[in-house]
Amino acid sequence: MHTAPSNPSKTFFSNHIETQTLLSILWIVVMLNMLKADILSLFIPGTAQTLAKTAGDTPIPYLMLGGAVMMELSIIMVFLSYTLKRPLNRPLNIIASTITIVFIWAGMVSYPHYIFIAIVETLCLLSIIYIAWSWRPTTSHSKNTT
Numbered sequence: 001m002h003t004a005p006s007n008p009s010k011t012f013f014s015n016h017i018e019t020q021t022l023l024s025i026l027w028i029v030v031m032l033n034m035l036k037a038d039i040l041s042l043f044i045p046g047t048a049q050t051l052a053k054t055a056g057d058t059p060i061p062y063l064m065l066g067g068a069v070m071m072e073l074s075i076i077m078v079f080l081s082y083t084l085k086r087p088l089n090r091p092l093n094i095i096a097s098t099i100t101i102v103f104i105w106a107g108m109v110s111y112p113h114y115i116f117i118a119i120v121e122t123l124c125l126l127s128i129i130y131i132a133w134s135w136r137p138t139t140s141h142s143k144n145t146t
Contacts, residue, residue, distance in 0.1 A: 019086075019131060019135050020081055020082050020083075020084075020089065021082065022131060023081035023082070023089070023093055023128055023131060023132065024077075024078050024079075024081040024082040026124045026125075026127055026128050026131075027074055027077040027078045027081055027128070028078055029120075029124050030074050030100065030121050030124050030125060030128075031071070031074040031075060031078065033117050033120055033121045033124070034070070034071060034074060034104075034117075034121065035071070036117060037113065037114050037117040037118070037121075038067075040113050040114075040117075041109070041111065041113075041114065044111065050109075067107075070099075070100065070103045073096055073099065073100065074096075074100065077092070077093065077096050080092060081093060086135060086137060089132070089135075090132045090133070090135055091132075093128050093129070093131075093132035094128075094129050094132050094133060097125040097126075097128045097129045097132075098125075098129070100121075100125055101121075101122055101125050101126075104118050104121055104122060104125075105118065105122075
């Protein structure tokens, strides 16, 4: 009978990477890609004007606040993924990843670099969901796995 590994990170990655470390690293990759997409977009002429047009009645400072909140979510998940014990770590990673995927695609613009980066971010976030979902308790007495 085949059972899921207690440490799903060992399915695809080195046996030396603990689940919490891998989750944290994936959140760092997501965060850096979000930042990279925004920085590259600044170099496109007319980006601010396009943002103003698509914002409708929503003041731009509120849109910027929404972006800041989403960036902070990925920053705090780097820390929480690494430090929280499994019972709280799993659902937080699944929920935060799902919210972030919705944010990425709901705010989608058609710039080729943004689409490419959004795909990379989504693959990382889906990996986070898979790893968190598959993460089973271990029989070891490690402080963070039970």
